[in-house]
Amino acid sequence: MPQFLSSFLVVQRGKCEECGAEFGTSETLQSTNVECNNCNKKKVVCRKCKIKGCECGGKLLDSWDKNPGMIF
Numbered sequence: 001m002p003q004f005l006s007s008f009l010v011v012q013r014g015k016c017e018e019c020g021a022e023f024g025t026s027e028t029l030q031s032t033n034v035e036c037n038n039c040n041k042k043k044v045v046c047r048k049c050k051i052k053g054c055e056c057g058g059k060l061l062d063s064w065d066k067n068p069g070m071i072f
């Protein structure tokens, strides 16, 4: 990971709102704070629950998904 990114990323603490799993060191505020693109519900979820998506059938988008340009 580039240096400027690692200083920008903040490790998420606590647990996933969906499955209750503790966040690991690879989970960041940017990747765990997600928003459904269908019902606009905001959640704090782990990677697995993010991939599963929202219960309404929508996709859970994190900061990267919403602002793809930020990575580059």
Ligand SMILES: [Zn+2]
Residues within 6 Å of the ligand: 016, 017, 018, 019, 020, 021, 045, 046, 047, 048, 049
């Ligand atoms: Zn989870």
Ligand SMILES: [Zn+2]
Residues within 6 Å of the ligand: 036, 037, 038, 039, 040, 041, 054, 055, 056, 057, 058
């Ligand atoms: Zn939803």
